[in-house]
Amino acid sequence: MANTTIRTQIAQKLPMNIHDESPAQSEVLVKALIGMGETRQREFKRVSGKMVGKALETICGLANGEGGVLVLGVADLKEHQGPARLFGVEENPEAVDELQRKLLSEFQPAIETIRLRRLPCPLHNGPAKGQPGHLLLVQVERSPAVHSITNGGTYARLDAGNRQMTASEVTELSYRRGVRSAASEPVAVALERLQTEAWRRFVSARGLRSGTFPEQLLRVGLAFVISTGRKQCTRRELIQSDQSLGVWFVFFACE
Helix, strand or coil, X not given: XXXXXXXXXXXXXXXXXXEECCHHHHHHHHXXXXXXXXXXXXXXXXXXXXXXXXXXXXXXXXXXXXXXXEEECECCCCCCCHHHHECCHHHCHHHHHHHHHHHXXXXXXXXXXXXEEEEEEECCCCXXXXXXXXXXXXEECCCCCCCEECCCECEEEECCEEEECCHHHHHHHHHHCCCCCCCCCCCEECHHHHCCHHHXXXXXXXXCCCCCHHHHHHHCCCCCECCCXXXXXXXXXXXXXXXCCCEEEEEECCC
């Protein structure tokens, strides 16, 4: 049911639903959260103008990993301790609105395992110090797919932070999650043959505005460097060479 709701929101470009926790439940959760540090499945962020891009990387990494939660409105444990970590999302509500919009538009494929929970709590730091405010929990389940940020790469979670995955890592994860089949083998095809009208529509729909053709494929995980020699393939994949880079790329046809 939750995934169906998210699909509808994506298709109709509706804001993502937020579940408001009760004050009693929120008090318990907030008390626990302010004593925690970051892990591979948990990250804290204050809400700033630069937060949105970093938050998208974290959410992408969580979906590509084992899932987890991004807590917005809480400072890192290294900067503040205890209640002093509570800045709240009121520090920059415009950034939170922007993130909500981009959750539905910036991932390829769309991440359908996101749930938003809003926790009311008193704020102990920041511009709204001493006032009632909120934290926002972005809960992300492990996804069956492999996700990339439009025009921004494919990310994995570290113990405390994110890292852009290499093309070979994206391929390996795709095999593990069944996105790719070992039965799919590549064939050598001239690079210019893949720059079709279908590809131009793909680029336009996903906002790929910068970089060369091979770089665009790598960025969204549709290509990866495999070797400097030829290989064989099926109809579902095409391999293309770029002499300037001296490598071969595998392109997955989008049907």
